[in-house]
Amino acid sequence: MIKKVLDLVSSQQSFLIAAHESPDGDALASTLSLALALEKQGKKVVAYNRDGVPGDFSFLPGYEKIVTEVDASSHFDVAFVLDAGELKRAGSWIRERCDTLVNIDHHPHSEDFGDIYWVDDKASATGALVYRLIKAAGWPIYTDVAVNLYTAVLADTGSFRYSNADGEAFRIAGEMVDLGVDPWAISAGLYESQDEVRLRLLALALPTLRVAECGTFASIAVTLEMYEQTGANGEHTDRFVNYPRSIRGVEVAIFFRQIDVENFKVGFRSAGKIDVGALARELGGGGHHNAAGGMVKGTLAEVEAEVFDRVGQLLR
């Protein structure tokens, strides 16, 4: 599969690189590492993401290359769609604007799109697949590409903590560090740098902590009123679910986030025993065994009561 992709790269000249909307670290950094590597090979490259680059990622070398719109008249020899389970999450129009569509991803159940379809659901990150491609091509890895490859793997393995942090993920990281990547600078860029309003919001959210069912489930909540009091918004709640999740013995962690006066988004994380995907589907939502979510109507008290009741039934 890699050989097919490399043959295509060497015979073609213009490339579009895209990834899924609301991009995370792997989506952005694998886009950038492939874009920068192809540019060094003298290719014409456009890096695209519908939602652009969130501020947290502006430390990524080349981030300013990512465009949010592509001229309607442009056509590409090859489009790479990275880290996107479905083409529409990157942009359905891409299909019509390239000769060959290449789908590179590490998510299971990826929709089977693309003229070349390279999905390895054992890989820790799409960035790991881009790494394999670059190594197979024999291209040198300059620091700008190294920082992006490192970040892609770091981001999708939760800083090398999740179970998908495999031997390859660590070896890629080690090689990038040898090539000049500073782990602290990247970690500080990604995780150690938050707005004061996020901490102010956390200070209001933590007192909502509820622990129930003999300590097996725990929740925290963020309301619209808290946003008003702090000037924070929904983006500042990223990783809040880790607080209830971090309590010893908690099997299911829940994060209630108010969307408007009558709706809460409910996010679930399971420590493994409980299938929160099934739970979320009962609520009309969706997700995986260990991470899922849905939407529930009501006041915080009503929403908590409904969700606690359902989770309690599962745990009993």
Add this chain to the structure above:
Amino acid sequence: MIKKVLDLVSSQQSFLIAAHESPDGDALASTLSLALALEKQGKKVVAYNRDGVPGDFSFLPGYEKIVTEVDASSHFDVAFVLDAGELKRAGSWIRERCDTLVNIDHHPHSEDFGDIYWVDDKASATGALVYRLIKAAGWPIYTDVAVNLYTAVLADTGSFRYSNADGEAFRIAGEMVDLGVDPWAISAGLYESQDEVRLRLLALALPTLRVAECGTFASIAVTLEMYEQTGANGEHTDRFVNYPRSIRGVEVAIFFRQIDVENFKVGFRSAGKIDVGALARELGGGGHHNAAGGMVKGTLAEVEAEVFDRVGQLLR
């Protein structure tokens, strides 16, 4: 140096393995990885630490082997002292109770003790040196040793985030993962598992957040009253200083921790520009450029006023 150590190991039979008091992850896990590896080679091994194994580390394979006292009549062919800048931090008596003393460490400025003195201050962890020893010996690495080597490197590199996380650290981790180590299980054991009362305490502490001098310094505080309200104690405040520290732009983070009715411990962290060691010495305390602390008398309001005034003078 490694060859000297290996010659000694193959010719001798009884070994004491010790590390510094108040042991951290690297001290304990490098002790255990060497002890377990030597036992597999048929050696007689005593693993010792004056302070035993803190509860957080009871997931380490072999932790129950670590004794806090060694019979006064026992004598060892070889004593390994690991990760200890000075012999007395492991136990001065060790010198008299062995034929050959081996000092293995990665700290700079280590006191020059030991018949064999192997200090590599470029190594990420003492565990990395034990790894090199085991590899040079050609011993197989079983899972119990792998978990300890992984933990040693993880702990001393701050989960692969600090700048000492070098290529070797990542490669060791990758090899251990290939040998069956589960990164999530270890990270959960070490960092993701906290008492509910710690979160309750954090919920009371975060609202004390003060940000001053145009966002360049920030503090939070914990009082005796908060302990009473939550049932928490001083041990639960570990890493609380990371909250003010995490705010973008903060140069000096401060943590006020009440010790008794009229005294606060004041901990400082610097992002690099300000020498908080000098600041702490002004207050009668001590420490390094980036991490230091001291004790200040007064109510929270008085202590905050005094410290903010001093820090403000430094930043202006």
